Amino acid sequence: MKQWIGLVARLITGGVWIVxxxxxxPDPSGSVRAVRAYEILPESIVPTVGYALPVVEVALxxxxxLGLLTRVMGVLSxxxxxxxxxxxxxxxxxxLSIDCGCFGGGGEITDATAKYPWEIARDVGLLLLSVWLVIWPRSRWSLDAVVLPPRAGEVSPGPGEGEELDVEAQQGR
Amino acid sequence: MSKRNKAAERAARAAALKAERERKARRDRQRRLLTIGAVVGGLLIVVVAAVWLQSRAGDIDETATAPEGATQSYGLRLGTADAEHEVVIYEDFLCPACKSFEDAYDAELESAVEEGRASVEYRPLDFLGRFGDYSQRTANAFAVVLDAAGPEVAKEFHDLLYAEQPAEDGDHPDDAWLIEKAVEAGATEADVAAGIEGLEFEAWVSNGVKAATSAGVQGTPTVMVDGEAIDASTLAEAIE
Known part of the structure; x- marks a missing residue:
């Protein structure tokens, strides 16, 4: 069950990041302006953040x-x-009355205050889904399960368990 | 004797199995770390390369052709260089606040230019791309008209576009309408049609956006007098 919820969390957060x-x-300058509009970061790093953010979002x-490095990506997300x-x-x-620039756009707009609560609520929801993936990163149909061997101590179904029983039997308990 | 042997044998086999499992666990851990390292490394390379491309896309394209009569700063300057004040207006033909600004201050600026109190530089921007390509097409058309018919016709074209500005989020007029307005302003259709339809000065317009972004321009209209951004409502005093 948790693995299915994990899959849903992955698809929702991942889908939102990609979009x-x-x-x-397509609009690197627009992204820089959107970052600058927050008036939080020092001007020296605003362009870099503006250029990097869309790329990081898509990669994430x-x-x-895909379910690749799910826990790490969950933390980043x-x-x-x-x-x-x-x-x-x-x-x-x-x-400040700015467009959050979440999905392109950004900069000053007129009716921003009406949108802030909804934007924050949306991000809180996505934050919770990301935290779920940090706590329970194992999910259905993930690349992790294919490319990564199970971590030591993790219960892997199949031969491992058989061996365990075998040894105990042979130890003649 | 045989019993003891058996017990020793069992213990030895158990120890061998345990060692084998530990080896496997170690191999698995190594393989896991290697895989994670490879994935992280690959991701980093892709991300860094893409960010570099993004920042390149934010650089000025030095090969862009500028329209005849434009300033180095991607605008059209009216008035003489020795005017008392230097006004720069960043605006987007689709922005409603720019239209309000034009409605309120265009006459004031025109007389200031005539009397030599100020020079005025219009820098058209494609800032509202999220509403479609009207901002880009109009900024390009402005450049085409300037290039083909000169500053006065371009200013007239600029005024016409603001006078008949479409709703920001509605349907926007097509290129044929822009050509019609250019002709109405005084340009010859044959001189501007191809440039308007073919986005002749697309790269120049995009350079203007980049330059404005680097200059810290956040929105339109941004009005600067003698290098200082001012509140538009104080324009009259600033150029008195």
Whole structure:
């Protein structure tokens, strides 16, 4: 059951990341302006963050959808959502009226305050799904299960267990 | 004797199995770390390369052709260089606040230019791409008209576009309408049609957006007087 929930969490968060990043990729300058509009980061790193964010989002989304390094990606995803929630809250608290730039766009808009609560709620929901993946990274149809050998101590069904029983039997208990 | 042997044999076999399992666990751990390392390494390479491409896309394209009569700063300057004040207006032909600004201050700016109180540079921007390509097409058309018919016609074209600005999020007029407006402003259809339809100055327009972004322009209209961004409502005093 948990593995199915994990799959759903992966697909939702991963899908959102892919869409959000892909919409921003064609307009690098727009992404820089969207980051700058928050007036949080120092100007010296605003361009780098603006250029990097869409790329990181797409890469993160693809990994989540594929189920590759799920726990690591879950941590990264959760951290980014926390950053966005903090950013939007800070913009709201300081009375800035900006488009969150979550799915492209960004910059000043007129009716931003009406949108902030919904944007934060959405990010909190996605944050919870990401945290789920950090706690229970094993999920259905993940690449992790295929490419990564099971971690020591993890119960792997099949021959491993058989051996275990065998040894005990042979130890003549 | 045989009993003891058996017990020793069992113990030896158990120990061998245990050692074998430990070896396997170690191999698995190594393989796991290697795989994770390879995946992380691959991801990093892809991400770094893509970020580099993104930042390159944010660089000015030096090969872009500028329209005849444009400034180095991707605009059209009206008035003389020795005017008292230097006004720069960043605007997007689709932005409603830019239309309000034009409605309120265009006459003021025109007389300031005539009296030599100020030079005014219009820098058209494609900032509202999220509403479609109208911003880009109009900024390009402005460049085409400037290139083909000169500053006065371009200014007239600029005024017409603001006077008949479409709704930001509605349907936007097509290229034929832009050509019609260019002709109405005083351009010759044959001179501007191909450039408007073919986005002749697309790279120049995109350079203008990049330059404005680097200059910290956040939204439109942004009005600068003598290098300082000002609130549009204080424009009249600033250029008095």
């Amino acid at each position: 959000a990043g892909a919409l921003k990729l 989304g693809v990994c989540l959808v 959760a951290l980014l959502f926390v950053a966005f929630i903090v950013g939007i809250s800070a913009a709201w608290a300081r009375g």
